[in-house]
Amino acid sequence: MARKQKNRHVSPSRNILSGVLFGIGLMALIDEIIFHQLLQWHHFYDLSTPFIGILSDGLLNAFALFAVVAGLFMFADIHRRHIAHMRTWTASFFLGLGGFQVFDGIVNHKLLQIHQVRYGVEVLPYDLAWNISGLILLTIGTILFFQAKRRLSLNEGG
Template structure:
């Protein structure tokens, strides 16, 4: 008889968060930095430094995505995955990155803005509200996942 293994909740959370952070960083980098060319990760220097900072952000994002996926694959291999916890963590990673970027990078450190040459408030609101919405979805899903685990 095949015994059901206990999910590794901590690893599910870390894996989902890393994957969410990495994916959102890649979405930001690809859409806003490369396709739309609204900003670079660091905008207060030469174009070379701006592009270099984008490359470093890309490297970080790819590392986070790969780490999250390797951890997810290991959880599956060991039969210790808890899907609802992982999905909740994924949304927390997405929203957490978006809010961190919008609040810390855009406003506190001011290393770049969402876009230049326009009224920034609508862009800031859209950026941060999207991040807060994704983070809220993750928190609600995490509460549901915890209840599901407790119900057994």
């Protein structure tokens, strides 16, 4: 018979990892489904043949699905153990969303140049929209994270 565990000191690391993984995976799926498949603006890797481009999209989908499932399994575990802290988890979720977006926009689009947001148009407005939306998500995550941290420290001290 399983014993119900008491609400122990909330260790934020599992909450953070779960939220970040879920956020990264969800944003990768949104990117893949909308921009790669529905709009067909680009593939994850556009520097080769169409076959390789589609293969790279499949690998990105597999990674995204793994991240979503792993994040949700971890969330179920911390919830079952009564160590879930929703403010920390939500902050981490937003950090994962924005982190994927900014990483993709800066590293993949500009530094590695493995694909652009869109081809055949002036790319600057697309780059700005892509990266600014990612920065907004990161800002939301950062604000929520500091609020959660402050709330946890108040609960521990009082």
